[in-house]
Amino acid sequence: MRRQWCVLVILAGFLHVFLYQAAAQPATGEIRGYFPQFVLGSGAQSTIVLVNPSPHSPVQGTIELFDRLGNHWPVVVDQVPYGNGEVPFELPAGGTRFVAPDTGDWPLMTGWARIRAHSPVTATILHGGSAGQAGFPAVNAAVDYVIPVESRAGQARTSIAVSVPGGQPVSLTLRLLDAGGHVVPGGTASVELSAREQRASFIDELLPTADLSNFRGSLQVESNVSIPLVALHSAPGRLSTLPVYSRDQTTFFSFEGNLQGWEPRALDVDDGGAKADWSIAPSAGRNDDGGFSLLFLLDNLTDAGKIWIQKPIVVEPSRLYKVRVSYSFATKDFGTINLWRIIAGVRARPPERAQDLTFQGETGHGSPSDIGYTWLDKSYDFDVESGPDGLLYVFLGVWGTWETPRGYYIDRVTVSIRE
Known part of the structure; x- marks a missing residue:
């Protein structure tokens, strides 16, 4: 009996650790849209309708629910509790699912929702209550x-x-x-x-x-x-x-397992004598949105390496645009000595030389001591005229100004363009 009890204790401990880790995993998949209004309780009901438009492939994803203060909203769907407010879904090719959280005896509560999926999915929300009924598709930011x-x-x-x-x-x-x-x-x-x-x-x-x-x-x-x-x-x-x-064109990138069309580039990483190893790739080790971010690694043996990602955005040719680029930047650089520089810019042509790049502030997080990686909010505004081909190139990265190996993370990139 004692041996059986020990086995049960070990098994229970394993299940506890497994379930805890599973619950702690962040929702992954690209953001497919938002519902800025989600209502439950006091006779009101919001229902999210998901449709897989693909005739051949299934789709997996997650509905993330937040209350009006931004906290994860625990809900019960089809008698299954989701304490972290994340409701997973899987739709077969052409499949549909109606997701209607139980309202119970709740008073009227409001919040918002976000849809993540690893491939395209159509999402619509239906609101019903004493004020009437209405529905609208998921929207972008x-x-x-x-x-x-x-x-x-x-x-x-x-x-x-x-x-x-x-x-x-x-x-x-x-x-x-x-x-x-x-x-x-x-x-x-x-x-x-x-x-x-x-x-x-x-x-x-x-x-x-x-x-x-x-x-x-x-x-x-x-x-x-x-x-x-x-x-x-x-x-x-x-x-x-x-x-x-x-009136603006906005795109969002959280690099959920891929580069989302961004191209890694580098300059001054081989001076004929020294060669600086570098890489830019999705990483699950650290994130500010979803389950992945982009990890920038540079062993700066040339003392001048520059690595970045760039992406062309289609606009109207030969027009002046206002562009805002905002993103999360994780750095463990501290103090004021030997900091690197941030690369962030927008041009009508892709950068080919160092002078084509736009250098912003330094990479430090502002603390005088080593506190490890810290996420910072970065935002830059640009006035730029598109070329005759109707393209604007956005680029983000780091410039190594000190001969050491370093790593940085970029996540939650938003590019907003308007005339």
Whole structure:
């Protein structure tokens, strides 16, 4: 009996470790879209509908649920609890799944959701409750929005819902325009959001001094970082979605097991006498989003090595664009001596020489002591004219200015482009 008890204890310990490790694994897969509004409780129900558009291949992924403060939202789906708010799914070719978390006896709770998958998947959310029913597809993040607005006392109201998917605070600038395109009195405001926060508000709540008793016009929303946004139109017993127009082209990269079309490049890694080994590849060892990031390794024996990734973005030819590149950068460089330099830039042609690269600040994390790797938020703005081929080349990396081997991580890259 004692031997059986020991075996059971060992087995239980193994299962505990296994389950703990499984629960601790971050959701992987590329981000396929956001739902800035997710509602449960008090008679309201949000249902996410997933469809695999491929006629040949299955798709696997995860629905990540967060409450309005950005914490993982524990839910129960089909009597299965998901304490970390991550609901995995697997769809056969052409398959469909409806995901409707149990509401129980909850009061009304709001939050947001994110869809990750290793291959394309179509996602739609359905909202139902006493205010009516509405549905909209998963949306991408952007920095610049225009929303049609209708507000009539007791008859119609317009609301927006936003969420902050990144780990930094967000500042929104609001401008309410009448039908003639003029800013109305009391029609400007600033809104501050915390990292990973979700907020849903009526326009008359955001702009309380503007006269919205009988109004039709539009709302411009500008953000300092890319965020997802949706708009809803409500009338007595009826709820419907409103079109949201984004004036910028935004793409997101989290390097979930691949380079996502970015090309590794290097300069000054072989001076004829010394050769600097280098690599840029996805790594599961450290991440700020999903399960992977890009690891930049350079054994800087030439004392001048430069390694980076670059990607062409298709735009209109020969036009001036404003480009914002933001990303997470992990470094363990400390102090102020022997720091390397950051490479981050946008050009109409791919960089071929050192003078074609754009060098930004240093690679230190700011601490005077060795505290290990630290994630930093980096963001840079560029004004650049596209070439006649209609391409802009974005590049990110490091310049080795000291003869030592070092490693850095880049994750959660967002590129926003607008005229």
